[in-house]
Amino acid sequence: SQQGEEDPQALSIQEGENATMNCSYKTSINNLQWYRQNSGRGLVHLILIRSNEREKHSGRLRVTLDTSKKSSSLLITASRAADTASYFCAFRSNAGNMLTFGGGTRLMVKP
Amino acid sequence: DVKVTQSSRYLVKRTGEKVFLECVQDMDHENMFWYRQDPGLGLRLIYFSYDVKMKEKGDIPEGYSVSREKKERFSLILESASTNQTSMYLCAIRGVDEAFFGQGTRLTVV
Numbered sequence: 001s002q003q004g005e006e007d008p009q010a011l012s013i014q015e016g017e018n019a020t021m022n023c024s025y026k027t028s029i030n031n032l033q034w035y036r037q038n039s040g041r042g043l044v045h046l047i048l049i050r051s052n053e054r055e056k057h058s059g060r061l062r063v064t065l066d067t068s069k070k071s072s073s074l075l076i077t078a079s080r081a082a083d084t085a086s087y088f089c090a091f092r093s094n095a096g097n098m099l100t101f102g103g104g105t106r107l108m109v110k111p
Numbered sequence: 112d113v114k115v116t117q118s119s120r121y122l123v124k125r126t127g128e129k130v131f132l133e134c135v136q137d138m139d140h141e142n143m144f145w146y147r148q149d150p151g152l153g154l155r156l157i158y159f160s161y162d163v164k165m166k167e168k169g170d171i172p173e174g175y176s177v178s179r180e181k182k183e184r185f186s187l188i189l190e191s192a193s194t195n196q197t198s199m200y201l202c203a204i205r206g207v208d209e210a211f212f213g214q215g216t217r218l219t220v221v
Contacts, residue, residue, distance in 0.1 A: 048209060
């Protein structure tokens with residue numbers, strides 16, 4: 001299965017700044033999801049956006065989806081040191097039932 | 112709360128050993144997955160199962176097998192562990208959309 005691509009691979013910001021991560025994919029999707037992974041742990045689901053949605057909010061998280069460009073972005077506003085983690089996009093294609101994961105972005109938020 | 116439990120957080124095994132990684136869920140989900148995660152390579156799907164006694168190969172099944180005798184338990188088997196199987200192994204279940212992951216098993220083969 002073809003993986004999504006995320007950029008940047010790593011991001012380092014100061015506490016209070018916003019963090020933006022991008023995800024691109026190559027197929028037609030049913031939905032796109034974002035997950036967070038603390039170091040050495042499993043992934044935790046953050047937010048899901050469907051193919052007919054353009055933007056979604058959850059607390060300090062904002063996700064956008066542009067199906068014409070086959071891309072999505074995750075914005076974390078007013079970041080905190082506790083946001084330090086890796087963030088993965090995952091998408092479910094229309095052709096199948098599988099979730100395909102991107103390579104992840106490692107975010108470090110410095111206090 | 113959904114619970115996906117992997118039997119070990121850390122495991123060290125010798126080359127050639129047979130290794131069992133166990134995953135148990137408490138949500139009665141049909142879909143269960145095994146991934147391995149390596150730096151720079153993201154998550155790669157090893158095997159998955161949609162039902163008891165049913166299994167399907169993922170992207171990198173070589174060197175692995177699986178067992179699903181009961182709905183709640185999905186086991187990953189390394190028939191003869193090799194050093195290139197040193198990795199983080201993640202079990203996941205999935206409902207309609209969202210996936211739930213176990214805490215991961217970091218396996219080192221020496």
